Amino acid sequence: MISLSHIRFSPSCTRTLGVCQRGRRVCRRSPVCTIVMRKSHIDSVCGVCVSVSLPLPLISRRPDKTDYGVPRYMHLQSYFTRIRAGCSIEKKFSFFFSIASNHFLLTHPSEQKMSGIPLSRSEIFGQLRKELHDDEEFHQSDAHIFIIMGASGDLAKKKIYPTLWWLFRDGLLPEQTHFVGFARSDLTVESIRAACLPYMKVADAENERLAAFFRQNSYLSGKYADEGSFTRLNAHLLSLPGAAEANRLFYLALPPSVYQDVTSNIRKHSMSEKGWTRVIVEKPFGRDLETSEQLSAHLSSLFTEDQIYRIDHYLGKEMVQNLMVLRFGNRIFGPIWNRDSVACVVLTFKEPFGTQGRGGYFNDFGIIRDVMQNHLLQMLSLVAMEKPTSTSSDDVRDEKVKVLKCIAPVSMADVILGQYVGNPTGEGDAKLGYLDDPTVPKGSHTPTFATAVLYVHNERWDGVPFILRCGKALNERKAEVRLQFTDVPGDIFEGQCQRNELVVRVQPNEAVYAKMMSKKPGMFFNPEETELDLTYGSRYRDVKLPDAYERLILDVFCGSQMHFVRSDELREAWRIFTPLLHQIEREKIPPIPYTYGSRGPPEADELMKRVGFRYEGTYKWVNPHRL
Missing domain, CATH: 3.30.360.10 (Dihydrodipicolinate Reductase; domain 2)
Structure with a gap:
């Protein structure tokens, strides 16, 4: 059986799906993982590829608690939909290669095995970042600081901290990432942990990993309109390991009434000195065109457009x-x-x-x-x-x-x-x-x-x-x-046909289905309404879809603004x-x-x-x- 050693993380991922390179076919939908096989091998094993391309979140949460350092929602080419999504990456790829290996090695004896050297989380992040930025070269520190402004609020407790934990747990963040909470309330990391824990979905076997996550956390209280508070915040950020060159991400989990003070103080006192700085702004982005334009003008006077991430979680x-x-x-x-x-x-x-x-x-x-x-x-x-x-x-x-x-x-x-x-x-x-x-x-x-x-x-x-x-x-x-x-x-059916519909169900129970007419089973020749159905809960039964905030916060780390x-x-x-x-x-x-x-x-x-x-x-x- 061909094992995981035949799966490599390509140091030069190409953005194009299905690129032929000297008779090979690069089949991948993941920004970090490339699986290289001969086209003849794919055709002989899989036959004709599935004609409808759908984003397949192939890697699920790990019930076996095995961590291969691979994103659990990597996407692959549509023919992989022929393989039932299992619980771990090894089961999936071992299953595929067990079918293909004999034919492949017999017909291509000169084929060289690909490198099986695993990548660290930092290297995985680097490949993801490189892919999302069109393969540009980066000269940035791997140290990152994520600052939650409004860390005492409901949004931080129910969404932001749990999302950061999931990304940290699954190895999708750089190894040297620190999390800093900032709010007016007098809190501690332990009190934040207690408030967030009901929303973090921590398995029993993940307690040690959770402890590691909170060891990367710190908290500072201060006033949003007080420049001295942001001076102290900056001093605290500079005291963290690798902080001199660290990139900084500010999440404004705040009411719009304090945006102006907070963003002005970030610009004056808390920008990264050598790395980049990005600011995530939550809706509402104003109350009407005039107030929205005022907010946009204020933000653009402080930051460039590629530093501003206006988040709509949908x-x-x-x-x-x-x-x-x-x-x-x-x-x-x-x-x-x-x-x-x-x-x-x-x-x-x-x-x-x-x-x-x-x-x-x-x-x-x-x-x-x-x-x-x-x-x-x-x-x-x-x-x-x-x-x-x-x-x-x-x-x-x-x-x-x-x-x-x-x-x-x-x-x-x-x-x-x-x-x-x-x-x-x-x-x-x-x-x-x-x-x-x-x-x-x-x-x-x-x-x-x-x-x-x-x-x-x-x-x-x-x-x-x-x-x-x-x-x-x-x-x-x-x-x-x-x-x-x-x-x-x-119409030849005397008005018995209803209109066709294509429905994309966003929530709950994600699905795509098309309402169409079909012959009613039996002796009669009457049409009846039915559907062509792709329900994610049944088709991808073992797949856990990422939360919207997981995707978007990871996009901010990687610098992708498509979904902002x-x-x-x-x-x-x-x-x-x-x-x-x-x-x-x-x-x-x-x-x-x-x-x-x-x-x-x-x-x-x-x-x-x-x-x-x-x-x-x-x-x-x-x-x-x-x-």
């Missing part, structure tokens, strides 16, 4: 990233992805719970600012944009900006607003409406539900409605993209929604009441029907891995 989700692969990696979708075949596109975000005591915070923003202007619009741009010239960060973001420029500001005539009220027959929080939240001002008109229709005025999409639908306290938890196709011309929001992209997003937001606030437009646990206001369904969406109500997708 861009790190598996199925949102899959949109580009589905569109541009499959020939079958190209001819039908346009106004000639698509009747409408529906982008949905639904939550089954209300504001849960956070109504005071939510009331300042509302559902349009909280979800529609960012998460849903980002998904729209990925669905509607033209094919980029490459997968480089700027090429992708250039196309997103182009399509956003084709969208006119939203009109109130194309919008339905709602606000949930208590359900008399419900239980617990379901009995309470939005205005029953004691943190919400009495008589507030802030919408908790919105449906808006947007149009992309270009050759591909002219006349196709893009329906954005989001809300709280609805009947289910769901985020998805749904393309509904036009009717079949020349650029300033011109942000400007266009606010241009589309600012007139609507100002009109709602100026005219105090009352939202339509809807019952907690319902689909939302019936008027929203009527709007969707009016612009061209057809809801048949004859079929509901069943998640097969729940059967």
